[in-house]
Amino acid sequence: MKAAIIGTTGYGGAELMRVLANHPEFSIHSVHTTRDEVPVWNEYPHLYSIVENKLEKVDSEAIAANCDVVFFATPSGVSSKLISEFADKQIKIVDLSGDMRLRNLDDYQTWYKKQPAPKEVVNKFVYGLSEWNKENIATADWLSNPGCYPTATLLGLAPVIKEDIVKPDSIIIDAKSGISGAGRTPSRGTMLAEMNENLKIYKVNEHQHIPEIEQQLTDWNASIGPVTFSTHLLPVNRGIMATIYASLQKESTIEQVHTLFMDAYKDKPFVRVRPIGNFPSIKEVSGSNYCDIGLQLDERTGRLTIIATIDNLMKGAAGQAVQNANIMFGIDECTGLNFVPMYP
């Protein structure tokens, strides 16, 4: 199958090229951006001699004529405008941006501070949390790929929310992310001299991934109240850790909770639930499509601590996008995603 990639100004587009360069079923047919005629390796020298394409302008006719799938690796606000061009064409769409994730358009406007796409367009998109929505993804033509923070958070919370074992108003997510999530457009805040040896908290209670998390949690369990969600910027390239706190509804043992997670993820190859007492670090998933989960229960406070780690560019973006494309095209979801974490 042939794939087109739109957008290379963030790192998600580059990561898609890293994944698809060796994919046995998908090949990179074309790479699109507003800049034209520049070889891809000029923008990304690490792809020298690997991706031979030149960047091209977006031409929806040509893309749809030549490709089976198009990946939008664009900033928010772009796919909501471009998608209509593809509406009547024979091509599957995977949108990595946040534009099509929120069913409530007012929420989009409130949190993204941008004009939402039309209701009927948004409604056609299936939310691609691969592990928990596989059946719908399998029949989807248009797919909205989850955000990096929501992926880690939701995979960490799914078993306890679905089984209703935590107090609905007790959820606090303290999330930390590597800086590649901030994209490739230069800004003072992402300069090495500013972020190196640093840790910053940002968008306190205001991150646009909050409604995405709450939408899925309440889909699973209508009783769940608003969550507290904090985001910190780490001086590393890749990786997200979500440290999640929630109070148990009733007394349980760590063994019971651990069994719940083991059962929930036993047939889901990209989620690795660690043994009791073992906790994942972000480097242990770096470059791979894994989400690693660790668990701890504090008897003194009755609080559960869930630690979920992913590579924000892989399971949090390009990796999950390809996993979803695999499912959409009826091939094994692991195809082309056998990346061993790169350590050190």
Added chain:
Amino acid sequence: MKAAIIGTTGYGGAELMRVLANHPEFSIHSVHTTRDEVPVWNEYPHLYSIVENKLEKVDSEAIAANCDVVFFATPSGVSSKLISEFADKQIKIVDLSGDMRLRNLDDYQTWYKKQPAPKEVVNKFVYGLSEWNKENIATADWLSNPGCYPTATLLGLAPVIKEDIVKPDSIIIDAKSGISGAGRTPSRGTMLAEMNENLKIYKVNEHQHIPEIEQQLTDWNASIGPVTFSTHLLPVNRGIMATIYASLQKESTIEQVHTLFMDAYKDKPFVRVRPIGNFPSIKEVSGSNYCDIGLQLDERTGRLTIIATIDNLMKGAAGQAVQNANIMFGIDECTGLNFVPMYP
């Protein structure tokens, strides 16, 4: 005044030398460790031509005869054994280790997994959270310097705990620390190749600073229940950020909470309460004795987020130790501590 420093295997001892090298009232008389006759600069080449001392074995007689104050910058378990040698001598003691902080000796045994010092020795130590215990510090001969995590946490929580405005069982502290807090003894976990590009959670619900935090919180407000406290290791040298969550007892505005903090810290030169909407990063206090505090209130959940940042080797160790020594000797607490944060 003349100072002796015991212990250089952690970075606290080296930081004490950095601070005292230019202190107008204290001078470094001697530096002690188990190694003998080695010039200090062999261990710490950055002190070449600055600290001319050779390392000496600990000789309590000589130290007491020559010095006005001795700083213990030793791992836990050392000062509890050594302190008795100084019991009958004319010398003030500042202990940077955790040995003398917990009044409940069972707690020490439980959390430190070591034999505590005798009750009557521990009782003679005054807890040196400079901003909130200044009167007792002023008359102390023996001082127990707070831990790095407790310093950030307690300075962040003091105003709301003392004023009883948060629910007593709602406190969650998600703390992140630079690696210098782990000391200078080589271990796999602190190697650059293991921690670089990494973020690790450790000692989940088991950190020995938990009882220290709870002891002070309940001293301030007996209603406070056990706290949830998580610690993460950052790939940076210095810095602690405590992201603290607590639910308000009753509705307040961010302006009211901010005013509470401004009032609480208005005469405390090393605490900088940031304006509403402005949040401190760890680098903005690096190398200085400041504790910077930011505040946010989430109306959706009724939770307060308090962000407190310090340099773990300064306000979290050597800086606060010298601040306390200043107070103990009746000089201005800021003396010799006018370090501007080093940025970048």
Added chain:
Amino acid sequence: MKAAIIGTTGYGGAELMRVLANHPEFSIHSVHTTRDEVPVWNEYPHLYSIVENKLEKVDSEAIAANCDVVFFATPSGVSSKLISEFADKQIKIVDLSGDMRLRNLDDYQTWYKKQPAPKEVVNKFVYGLSEWNKENIATADWLSNPGCYPTATLLGLAPVIKEDIVKPDSIIIDAKSGISGAGRTPSRGTMLAEMNENLKIYKVNEHQHIPEIEQQLTDWNASIGPVTFSTHLLPVNRGIMATIYASLQKESTIEQVHTLFMDAYKDKPFVRVRPIGNFPSIKEVSGSNYCDIGLQLDERTGRLTIIATIDNLMKGAAGQAVQNANIMFGIDECTGLNFVPMYP
């Protein structure tokens, strides 16, 4: 084919597992170390659920009976002792250590300060600089894999040394390496707090890779004199850059020199000669088996600057080892090595 790996205390062993885990022809049969019965993932949690082996003691009989090839990823001094056990057995050997690289045993003793292996053993090893010794590698049973610094240096120098276009006594190599090359045994010098925000020069004129470099250079061109070779430790996990200076024998243009390199490497898929004016950085080869080369000529001084970058754990260790194993077993040298550099 089945592979055994001996040695996991350095990162070379772990990288071999990362490469072989997905190799279409080789599978990991067993992993050996002095520790026994511990699952591999205990030592390397990133391999959880990927490498299911337990560590085993070295049993040469069993290894030879079960495997087609054994990789030694051991510190210097180990394979020189262990190799004799394999001498009479039907198994190919790839030695990643420095023990079998120097034909002159006195040089080994001088630079490694250890007892060399017997002459007849060393002589049986073929030096595995894949790009320049392919024919001999193809028929080798015992292979000595080049050091990381020599790989970058020799690939950078080969074209000009073979064509005799630089002055034989003018070669200066200023090399910089990520810290994974220093292995996984904890030491003060490799702690994050010591190396982060740092750059260290070490083993000035005394690095054990000097005789390895000179042996190959004089094999290519007997006129080459001793080289100046400096090594610096970078605060990064992976990557080597060799900045090489040499004076031209006679006037040339940068175009002529560039053409020489393009011709030399045109059929060598892992060497990417960059266009004139474009220079490789270490991150642009990270995680891959590429060696990237950049060139500059200074008309003011008549000196050529050659920049060669590799990932020290891949082309400098495990990657080249697998490339050599591919050649030794008669399969395409690129098999299982299609790693796209991980960026960022």
Added chain:
Amino acid sequence: MKAAIIGTTGYGGAELMRVLANHPEFSIHSVHTTRDEVPVWNEYPHLYSIVENKLEKVDSEAIAANCDVVFFATPSGVSSKLISEFADKQIKIVDLSGDMRLRNLDDYQTWYKKQPAPKEVVNKFVYGLSEWNKENIATADWLSNPGCYPTATLLGLAPVIKEDIVKPDSIIIDAKSGISGAGRTPSRGTMLAEMNENLKIYKVNEHQHIPEIEQQLTDWNASIGPVTFSTHLLPVNRGIMATIYASLQKESTIEQVHTLFMDAYKDKPFVRVRPIGNFPSIKEVSGSNYCDIGLQLDERTGRLTIIATIDNLMKGAAGQAVQNANIMFGIDECTGLNFVPMYP
């Protein structure tokens, strides 16, 4: 004395504030930039409550009326335009930019690719390599502060060039710098995601500091030919290491060379010549005004290796600027510069 600082878009201006904030003789009177009325701490939150000034537009009349000295911490091309406004006024000038360093105006145009200042203006500036031009600095009104690379390089080379003990055409300088030298204007190349875990070579043979180095070397020793000078960007905030190679004119011992350096720098408090066999790292001078020098001699090649390290923002910019201002105003050159390196 009162000081004005012009320019805060690079980190040199911020570092001047860090140094002057505690200087016993100079105080910060005003800080100037093209932005107006913004508190300094908005731009540099680490200076919150320390530097209370608001940024002001440049008004040469007011500056000269109120201040004794003005520091230009501006990018190249700015002071060459602004300086004329101060020509007829009673105020000393310290220019940290490269505009006034090259006596040969053609060189300025060639290497900086900008219009030079008028000859008579440039001629009035004294070159402020504090250790070697102290007498001229003492009587200077207008001072041109050396570049960061030239400072490390020239302090490393001075003894051997002045004594004429190295071959005039043999000098190669392989320099490595932290990223703060690149300024604070966002660009792709200085983003954390691009430079972290990276090492880049840049401006090969084309760095504008080359003519500055050669100008001083030939002033000291007319026989010196063009040098080879390479610059690499490190993933650290601060620090320069110049690894300098030169061939000895005649045989010497390392002891003789070391004695030469010890003698040359015995009364120069900011240069620390390390003992034989001991080499400085960049972190060991971080935050201080020291230049540390290490030496090695290779008998195999007859080449001397000189390692010189500085903090590029201190001895390479603000520190040396204040050292020069001290000398210009007749006070001890060390005044206000007793910064102990911050380690770790």
